Amino acid sequence: MSTMELKTMRAAAGMGDATGADWVSLNARQRCDEASEFEQELFKRIVAQDDAVMALSQIYQVYLAKMTLPSKPLGALLFLGPTGSGKTRSVEAAAEILFGDSYAMVKVDCAEFQHSHEISKLIGSPPGYLGHRETRPILSQEILDRFHTLQNKLTFVLFDEIEKASDALWQLLLGVLDKARITLGDNRVVDFSSCVIVMTSNLGAREMAEVTEGKVGFTRRFEAEPELDARIERIGVEAARRKFSPEFINRLDKIVVFRSLSEESLRRILDIEFQIVQRRALMSGGGNFVLSCAERAKDFLLAEGFDRRYGTRPLKRAIERHMVIPLSNLIATKQIDVGDVVYVDVDETGQELCFKKKPCSAVMEWTQSISGGRGGRGGSAQPLAA
Ligand SMILES: Nc1ncnc2c1ncn2[C@@H]1O[C@H](COP(=O)(O)OP(=O)(O)OP(=O)(O)O)[C@@H](O)[C@H]1O
Numbered sequence: 090m091s092t093m094e095l096k097t098m099r100a101a102a103g104m105g106d107a108t109g110a111d112w113v114s115l116n117a118r119q120r121c122d123e124a125s126e127f128e129q130e131l132f133k134r135i136v137a138q139d140d141a142v143m144a145l146s147q148i149y150q151v152y153l154a155k156m157t158l159p160s161k162p163l164g165a166l167l168f169l170g171p172t173g174s175g176k177t178r179s180v181e182a183a184a185e186i187l188f189g190d191s192y193a194m195v196k197v198d199c200a201e202f203q204h205s206h207e208i209s210k211l212i213g214s215p216p217g218y219l220g221h222r223e224t225r226p227i228l229s230q231e232i233l234d235r236f237h238t239l240q241n242k243l244t245f246v247l248f249d250e251i252e253k254a255s256d257a258l259w260q261l262l263l264g265v266l267d268k269a270r271i272t273l274g275d276n277r278v279v280d281f282s283s284c285v286i287v288m289t290s291n292l293g294a295r296e297m298a299e300v301t302e303g304k305v306g307f308t309r310r311f312e313a314e315p316e317l318d319a320r321i322e323r324i325g326v327e328a329a330r331r332k333f334s335p336e337f338i339n340r341l342d343k344i345v346v347f348r349s350l351s352e353e354s355l356r357r358i359l360d361i362e363f364q365i366v367q368r369r370a371l372m373s374g375g376g377n378f379v380l381s382c383a384e385r386a387k388d389f390l391l392a393e394g395f396d397r398r399y400g401t402r403p404l405k406r407a408i409e410r411h412m413v414i415p416l417s418n419l420i421a422t423k424q425i426d427v428g429d430v431v432y433v434d435v436d437e438t439g440q441e442l443c444f445k446k447k448p449c450s451a452v453m454e455w456t457q458s459i460s461g462g463r464g465g466r467g468g469s470a471q472p473l474a475a
């Protein structure tokens with residue numbers, strides 16, 4: 090449609106004054122079905138980081154509306170916040186939902202590119218230079234596009250720990266954010282306009298932890314949660330402004346500050362992790378059993394794995410040590426039979442988890458039905474209980 094035609098249509102519609110009764114109010118916050126489903130799935134996987142979930146689903150909705158620019162990436166987000174709070178996991182979960190695989194993304198660990206010459210691993214070397222042809226660039230168009238499906242032609246590109254990037258990597262990153270283009274060593278141009286660029290950093294995390302734990306200023310107990318959240322957000326954004334250049338900050342769509350996880354959030358994450366352990370057991374082939382867990386056992390794991398400073402990291406270690414390793418021993422020594430219910434509880438000393446089993450005909454039937462369909466392996470079947 091030409092500009093002239095548009096002007097004529099505007100005049101015919103009597104635009105300029107939208108006060109008449111025939112104007113219908115619109116809801117510019119509504120999500121379409123696909124974006125809403127994506128958001129709900131992210132909420133199921135990511136606990137207590139609503140800003141991150143909504144920033145990702147907003148970008149997905151802009152992608153679905155085809156309102157993106159060819160000269161800009163689909164989105165540019167900076168994730169700040171403490172270790173083990175879900176920064177990397179949020180991107181993995183988004184890839185898992187859209188492409189069925191949490192590895193369906195391009196991940197650049199900036200700590201591996203602290204020297205300028207290492208940039209050739211990302212973009213390849215120019216002709217005539219050592220390594221030309223031998224090193225296949227990580228950021229080639231084929232690699233960016235390899236996970237595309239008919240429905241989703243977008244790519245998540247994660248730059249982890251960007252504060253560790255060398256100057257050369259910064260220049261590259263600025264080019265990606267600014268023009269959605271980089272030129273490889275052999276002069277091929279790579280297009281990033283279908284990419285969601287997510288950068289993560291722990292900048293300001295120590296200061297945020299001090300505030301959360303009430304060591305700075307007024308104490309945690311007396312501070313209302315929204316005020317605390319706003320204060321933590323300010324610390325993150327200020328730390329980013331101090332460290333990064335205005336050119337970089339101005340190219341971001343949003344800075345998302347991840348919160349340190351409360352005990353209640355970790356309890357919800359524990360339930361998600363149980364589902365993951367159950368799925369691991371199903372995928373192992375020898376583990377077609379159903380895991381069931383006493384509340385006492387969950388309390389035990391939380392007590393072992395709660396440390397606000399390190400988020401989920403100690404909790405995940407506690408799950409591996411107290412649950413996954415003993416379960417692996419039980420599977421390897423064939424103490425668990427197909428169709429068993431395995432109950433996890435705390436032993437009488439209160440210092441260890443203990444495991445009991447009971448055959449269950451319902452589980453047996455279910456196991457047989459999925460084995461028939463998948464050649465004896467658990468596939469991605471959902472557990473009956475957690
Ligand atoms: N908010 C969360 N919701 C659900 N699971 C989480 C969350 N945060 C962390 N986890 C779990 O903890 C693991 C580690 O989290 P993740 O790798 O996302 O931490 P991070 O914030 O990127 O930390 P770092 O700054 O050290 O890289 C994840 O793989 C996931 O299993």
Ligand SMILES: [Mg+2]
Pocket residue numbers: 176177178249289
């Ligand atoms: Mg991370």
